[in-house]
Amino acid sequence: MKRDIIIGLIKKEFTQLFRDIRMRIVLFVPPILMLILFGYAINTDIKNVRMIVHNEDKTTESREFIEKFTGSGYFYVIKYIENLSEVDQFFDKGKADIYIHLERNFAKKLKSGKTATIQLIVDGTDSSRSSMILASVNGILEDSMKDYVKKNLSLLVIKRNLKTIPKLSQNIEVKERILFNPDLSSRNFYLTGMFALLISMITILLTAMSIVKEREVGTIDQLIVSPIKPLELVAGKTLPYVIVGFVDIIIISLISIFWFKIPFRGSFLLLLFSSLEFLITTTAVGVYISTISHTQQQALLSVVLFMIPALLFSGFAFPIDSMPEVIRLITYVNPMRHFIEIVRSIFLKGSGFSDLWQRLLYLFVIGVGLFYLSTKRFARHLE
Amino acid sequence: MESVIVENLTKKFANFTAVDNISFSVEQGEIFAFLGPNGAGKTTTIKMLCGIISPTSGKGMVGGFDIIREQEKIKQNIGYMSQKFSLYSDMTIEENLTFFATIYGVTNGLKKRIEEVLNIVEIEEKKSTEVKQLPQGIKQRLALAAAIIHNPAILFLDEPTSGVDPLMRRKFWDLIYNLAAEGKTVFVTTHYMDEAEYAKRIAFIANGRVIGLDTPKRLKEGFEYNVYELGHKDYLKIFKILSEWDKAIEVALFGNKIHIITEKKIQKNEVQEYIKKSNLSQVFIEKIPPSLEDVFVIKVKC
Numbered sequence: 159m160k161r162d163i164i165i166g167l168i169k170k171e172f173t174q175l176f177r178d179i180r181m182r183i184v185l186f187v188p189p190i191l192m193l194i195l196f197g198y199a200i201n202t203d204i205k206n207v208r209m210i211v212h213n214e215d216k217t218t219e220s221r222e223f224i225e226k227f228t229g230s231g232y233f234y235v236i237k238y239i240e241n242l243s244e245v246d247q248f249f250d251k252g253k254a255d256i257y258i259h260l261e262r263n264f265a266k267k268l269k270s271g272k273t274a275t276i277q278l279i280v281d282g283t284d285s286s287r288s289s290m291i292l293a294s295v296n297g298i299l300e301d302s303m304k305d306y307v308k309k310n311l312s313l314l315v316i317k318r319n320l321k322t323i324p325k326l327s328q329n330i331e332v333k334e335r336i337l338f339n340p341d342l343s344s345r346n347f348y349l350t351g352m353f354a355l356l357i358s359m360i361t362i363l364l365t366a367m368s369i370v371k372e373r374e375v376g377t378i379d380q381l382i383v384s385p386i387k388p389l390e391l392v393a394g395k396t397l398p399y400v401i402v403g404f405v406d407i408i409i410i411s412l413i414s415i416f417w418f419k420i421p422f423r424g425s426f427l428l429l430l431f432s433s434l435e436f437l438i439t440t441t442a443v444g445v446y447i448s449t450i451s452h453t454q455q456q457a458l459l460s461v462v463l464f465m466i467p468a469l470l471f472s473g474f475a476f477p478i479d480s481m482p483e484v485i486r487l488i489t490y491v492n493p494m495r496h497f498i499e500i501v502r503s504i505f506l507k508g509s510g511f512s513d514l515w516q517r518l519l520y521l522f523v524i525g526v527g528l529f530y531l532s533t534k535r536f537a538r539h540l541e
Numbered sequence: 542m543e544s545v546i547v548e549n550l551t552k553k554f555a556n557f558t559a560v561d562n563i564s565f566s567v568e569q570g571e572i573f574a575f576l577g578p579n580g581a582g583k584t585t586t587i588k589m590l591c592g593i594i595s596p597t598s599g600k601g602m603v604g605g606f607d608i609i610r611e612q613e614k615i616k617q618n619i620g621y622m623s624q625k626f627s628l629y630s631d632m633t634i635e636e637n638l639t640f641f642a643t644i645y646g647v648t649n650g651l652k653k654r655i656e657e658v659l660n661i662v663e664i665e666e667k668k669s670t671e672v673k674q675l676p677q678g679i680k681q682r683l684a685l686a687a688a689i690i691h692n693p694a695i696l697f698l699d700e701p702t703s704g705v706d707p708l709m710r711r712k713f714w715d716l717i718y719n720l721a722a723e724g725k726t727v728f729v730t731t732h733y734m735d736e737a738e739y740a741k742r743i744a745f746i747a748n749g750r751v752i753g754l755d756t757p758k759r760l761k762e763g764f765e766y767n768v769y770e771l772g773h774k775d776y777l778k779i780f781k782i783l784s785e786w787d788k789a790i791e792v793a794l795f796g797n798k799i800h801i802i803t804e805k806k807i808q809k810n811e812v813q814e815y816i817k818k819s820n821l822s823q824v825f826i827e828k829i830p831p832s833l834e835d836v837f838v839i840k841v842k843c
Contacts, residue, residue, distance in 0.1 A: 166643030170629070170636075177631050177671075376627045380687070383591050383621040384644050385613060 159390055167386075167394025168401075171368065175398070185364075189356040189406050190413065196352055197345060197418045207233045207291055210248055212240070212259040219265035224258070226303065232294050249281055256280050256291055268311070278315045346421065349414050350502045351474040354494045356410060357433070358440040359465060361403040365444025366457040369395055369536075374453060378540075388537035396441035403437040404430070414505075423508030432500045432514070435521045439493035442528035449535045468494050493528075496521045543602075544569045544695050544726035545590060550599035552585050559585040561749035562599070567728060567742075569694075572721045574740035575730040576837065582749040583730040584624065587697050590728070592616050604695050617645070620688035624700045626680050630673035634664060634683055637672060638690055645691035658686040662716060678709030685716060689725075696720065698729040702736060714739050734834040745837050752840045757833060764831045766790065766839060769812050771799045772825035782819050791838050802835055 175181050209227065213220050227233040236254060239245070248254035257279040261267075267274040278295065280288045292315060299311065372378040381391060411429065414420040443464060451457035470476065471485065472494035478486055489495045496517045503509035503517075511518070545567040552560040560582040567573040575583045588594045590603050592612030601608040604618045628637045638655045647654055659665040662682040672680060681701060688696060698717070702710045714736070721727050721741075729740065737743050738757045745753040745760075753760060773779050776797045783792045783801055788811070791802040801812070809828055816824050 160646070162646065162648060163644050166640055169643075170632070170640045173636055174629065174631050375630075376623065376625045377629055378627075379623045379625070380621070380627040380641070381644075382593055383616060383619075383623075384641070385616040385646070386644055 159387070159393070163386055163390050164393045164397070167391070168398050171394065171398040174368075175402075185360070185402055186406065186409065189360060189410060192356060193349065193352055193410055193413055194417075197349055197414075205232055207294065208236045208253065208255045209233045210245060210254045210257045211235050211238050212242065212245075212257065213238065214262045215260045215264035217265040219268070220260045223260065223264075223303075226298055227258075227295075230294070230298050232298075245279065249279070252281070252283075254281065255287075256295075274311060276311065280315065345418060346506060347502070348475075349418060349420055350505045351472075351498050353407065353410055353433075353501045354436070354472065354497045355465075355469060355474060357403050357406055357436065358443075358468070358494060359461075360406060361399045361437055361440040362444040362447065362464065363458070363461050364402065365396055365399045365441045366447040366451065366461060367454055368399075369445065369448035370451050370454050370457045373448075382540055388540055389533060391540075392445055392533050392536055396438075396445060399441050399444070400434070400437045403440070404433060407433045420505055422505055424504035425510060428511060428514070429501065429504050432497065432504070432518060432521065435518060435525055436493060436497040438525040439521065439528050442525065442532045445532035445536055446528065449532070449539045468492055471495065472498050474498055490520065491524060493521055493524050496524070542569045543567065544571070545573075545601070545603050545728060547586075547590070547601040548599055550586070550589060550601055551597050552582075552589060552594070553597045558749050560589070560596075563746075563749075563751045564599075565744055565751060565754055567726055569726050570721055570724045571742065572717060572727045572729065572740045574737045574743045575728070575746055576732065576734070576737045576743050576833070577730075577746035578732055581746045583746055584699055585749075586746075587621075587699050587728070587730060590615075591619060591621050591697055617691075618693055618695065620691070620693040620696045622684045622688045622696070622698045622701050624703065626677075626684060628672060628680070628684055628687055631671065633669050633671050634659070634675075634686075635668045637683065638687060641687045642690045647691050654690065654692075658690055661689070661719070662686045678705050678712070681705055681709070681713060682716070685713070689720065693725070695726045695728065698727065700730055700732070702731065702733065710736065734832065734837065737833055743833070745840055747841050753836070760833065760836050761831050764836050764839070765805055766831070766835070767803050767805055767807055768829050768831045768835050769801050769803065769809065770795075770827050770829045771801065771812075771816075772797070773821060773823065775821070778819075779816070779821065779824065782816070782821075786815055788815075790842065791835075793838075800829075800835070802831075802839060 175185065211224055213224065224235070228235060233256075237244075237248070242259075245254075245257050249257075257277075259277040259279075261275060261277075264274050264276070278292070280291055282288045303311070369378075372381070386394075407430070411422075411426070415422045444461075447457055447460045447464065451460050471478070471481070471489045471492050473489070474494070478489050478495065481489070500514055500517050500521070503514060507513075543566045545565075547566065548564045550560060550563050551558065563582075563586065575586065577583055585594070589596050589608060590601065592603075592608060592615040595609055595612075603615050606614045606618070608615065629640070632640070635655065638658065639651065642648075642651050642654060655668075656665065659668055662685055664679055664682050664686070667675065667679060672683065675683070685698075685701065688698070701717075702713055705713065710733075717727055717729065717739070731737055740757065742754065742756050743760060744751050755763070771779055771783070776794070776799055780792060780794055780799050783789050783799060786792075786801075788803055788807055789801045790804070791800075793800050803812070809826060812826055813824075816826070
């Protein structure tokens with residue numbers, strides 16, 4: 159490995175990258191644009207929860223209790239009812255999300271230190287929405303209620319699924335308070351996941367394309383007859399995109415933190431270090447794809463075919479915990495899975511090296527493995 | 542002193558023998574042409590000599606290094622110009638040369654060396670131009686400049702003038718002469734017969750074999766056939782008639798002229814006799830000295 163040769167290769171790569179104005183834009187604008195688009199558009203937060211209120215207590219306290227919900231900005235009352243039988247028609251037509259019942263003597267019980275029960279019926283058709291609604295209820299109860307209310311309150315929660323579960327089938331759930339992302343902002347969750355998506359997309363694509371292009375145009379011939387060694391060539395082809403990915407990571411982080419106000423509780427240095435590990439895996443994948451693609455089009459297609467499963471099994475959107483055992487094991491070799499978890503932990507939990515070393519180690523091992531495989535294939539491919 | 546020595550070199554790809562047991566040597570400072578049609582094995586041979594691919598059998602030395610065991614050293618000591626233009630079109634001449642100088646380890650006096658090679662190939666005034674905007678002839682000279690940037694003792698030029706107009710080709714050959722005069726060995730492949738005449742020695746290659754190797758002059762002197770040139774306003778008809786003649790070994794069109802190759806014993810009047818039979822008048826016939834192409838064609842046929 160000669161330093162001068164690698165530096166020469168990197169310089170050349172950047173000269174080419176920045177020569178083309180379109181390329182300059184491609185490097186940094188799409189990640190930013192996608193991030194902003196995602197930040198605003200993809201939002202699974204629970205807003206506008208339609209509530210039916212059955213208040214048998216009719217005291218100032220019980221009204222205040224309801225106002226805590228409506229005042230949160232997430233809930234609004236569509237109807238006050240007097241009779242439980244009215245509930246069904248609302249749910250059947252999908253006009254309400256939640257029914258809340260306050261028993262007679264609700265306030266009195268609470269004040270005297272007895273347990274008061276509120277009953278909630280949630281439309282369980284959309285399971286993720288219903289759990290989000292319940293989480294919001296929980297949040298409101300935890301955060302806005304007076305202590306004596308909290309202490310003496312008992313929740314009876316019924317999830318009501320229109321088709322499969324018979325009416326009012328009872329599963330009483332004890333909901334935990336959701337830590338780390340207390341307002342359960344989906345933005346915090348998705349944007350931190352976007353890091354892996356954007357960075358891998360752009361670095362895998364650029365690495366693979368730049369190698370395949372050299373082969374397609376024939377410029378690689380001139381490199382093959384030169385004294386460059388395969389490892390130097392791989393380094394010269396991946397390092398520029400590691401650098402690009404690094405700059406992208408910094409830009410994306412800054413936008414997430416300062417524009418979208420995603421809480422950043424961890425160490426920025428650790429974020430950069432894990433990014434470096436991740437970028438080694440993505441550029442190695444790029445090199446590998448270049449060895450199985452003859453044309454830039456094939457490379458593009460291969461990148462897409464790689465990205466889809468890598469994304470699906472990364473925990474970006476679908477929780478890995480609910481995947482079958484076998485799949486869960488497979489996700490361990492998916493670098494995206496580890497990087498997403500690392501980024502989320504650093505941002506939302508403030509996890510440090512001692513919490514994440516295992517993930518970092520996985521990522522490192524995957525990176526070394528991929529790099530070895532790709533370089534070997536690449537060297538063989540040069541002949 | 543020999544720059545290149547090759548003995549019984551063979552390269553097989555699966556069932557196909559691209560290079561079949563060839564042997565030759567090239568002197569230092571010599572311009573050595575490898576002449577043959579496409580697919581004859583020229584490029585495969587060059588690739589073996591440059592240390593890019595290993596031979597199936599046989600051995601060879603380039604610049605004193607073994608082509609099987611010392612490929613890395615060979616790469617450092619040769620310059621290579623590929624058939625297809627293979628420098629970066631989206632970079633300027635200067636950027637390309639800087640890049641290739643760097644990867645060949647030319648770090649001391651890099652700027653000066655670039656100026657030097659730009660002067661040698663006479664393209665210094667274009668050095669800040671992006672390569673894709675340059676005409677083919679300039680690109681070719683740039684490729685040559687890149688090949689000599691590290692001052693190699695041996696140059697391999699694989700069809701360097703393909704796609705270049707005749708005037709530019711001529712100029713390019715002047716450059717090659719200058720380099721050879723400096724003592725560089727130039728190994729050049731081509732399928733232009735006229736171009737091969739510029740070389741000091743020529744190896745004819747067909748179907749992976751060397752079928753003739755000598756100076757252009759001696760190759761032509763050793764030619765034991767007659768070549769006649771025929772001209773007529775209806776030259777296509779003459780061509781047809783001669784093609785049917787059993788005494789014509791080879792009939793070929795050159796513009797509106799026809800060349801035929803016959804045995805040495807066939808005299809001019811015999812050709813005239815044959816033409817007369819078909820009632821054509823005013824046919825111009827002349828015996829001409831053989832061209833390299835004639836020599837090559839007969840070598841391939843026999």
